[in-house]
Amino acid sequence: MAGPVIKEKLLFVSSWFCPFAQRTWLALNEKRVDYEYYEMSLKDPTTNQWYQLGEKPKWFLDLNPLGKVPVLAYKEGDETHCVYESLICNEFLEEYSPKEQPLLPDHPVAKAKSRIIIDSFSSKFVPLFYRILLRQDKESQKEAAEGMLAELRQLEQKIDPEGPFFQGKQMTLVDCALLPWFLRMSILQHYRNFAIPEDCPHLVRWTQDMEQLPAVKETQKAPEGGSSYDEQLLFHYQRYADASAKSTSARDFK
Ligand SMILES: N[C@@H](CCC(=O)N[C@@H](CS)C(=O)NCC(=O)O)C(=O)O
Known part of the structure; x- marks a missing residue:
């Protein structure tokens, strides 16, 4: 091919x-x-x-x-x-690409802080997202959900309360690295009745603000024909939720 x-x-x-x-x-x-x-x-x-x-x-x-x-x-x-x-x-x-639209702060320490948030999210939050779906028995689903609640509460402490972006007035690589999983929270809600808890209002506000941006909307396109992006996404994750997924990615997080 x-x-x-x-x-x-x-x-x-x-x-x-x-x-x-x-x-x-x-x-x-x-x-x-x-x-x-x-x-x-x-x-x-x-x-x-x-x-x-x-x-x-x-x-x-x-x-x-x-x-x-x-x-x-x-x-x-x-x-x-x-x-x-x-x-x-x-x-x-x-x-x-040209530096007019930097996605990392200038100061080396601020840069390092952005990378620490991204690194921790990738090694802890992302595997938990898949585990909540892939695990089939209630007890280990609950264990993964509790792990994710702890991660969410830590992120709530780190997010800029004023926003609109995770680190304040400008989009950074932190928004890019974290947002895709927050845009998929409805999948956890649908299959596992899991949602961002009420004591994380800034994370909820941030997700809603980000969803309105053209740069974000541009990335939410379903393949031609068929149902909406959200419906197709939900259907895509069904194989994770019933553990029938055989792809390399599904194996990575089991
Ligand atoms: N660590 C990789 C993970 C990328 C990844 O897992 N991509 C999935 C799709 S969401 C993939 O290409 N999987 C190949 C497969 O399952 O066959 C990254 O950060 O880019």
Whole structure:
């Protein structure tokens, strides 16, 4: 199967439902990078089953040997450059694109603080999100939910109470890295009756404010035809909620 042609213009290889890809999509939009979107199907078109790692198209594994979206790729002279792993893609964009729209604060300590929030969220919150869905017995679902409540309460202490962004007046890589999972809270609500608790009002306000931004709305597009983005997203996560998901990502968080 032939893949996309890599040109000088930045190519963004994404899958519409993927929160990791959405992290990079948000940064691309907010920084107003000139990029081309390529929708990567993580299902084998011949069997309609989710690909296992070795089965993914060669062109895709050549760009990212981990076989995951997002990927950024472009040509410079004869050389093809590719960058993958959402957080690394976002840091790359900070260097690659003009500085008019910085997504990290200037001061080295403030920068480090942003990275600490992102790092902690990625290693603790993100796995808990999937565990709440993937775990099938009530007791371990409850355990994961309690872990997430503790994480939410810690984030509530860190968010700027005035907003509108997580760290105040400007969008940063913290918004890009965290927001995709907050935009998916309705999935936990639907399948596990889990919601952001009332003692985290700033996180609720932040999510609602972010949902109104054009740079965010642009990343919430369902594939052509069928039902709404929210309905298709809910359907996509059903395989996590009933533990039938066999994809590489589902295995990563079990
Ligand atoms: N650590 C990676 C995770 C990316 C990831 O898991 N992407 C999923 C889609 S949401 C993927 O491509 N999975 C491949 C598969 O399941 O076959 C990142 O931050 O970019």
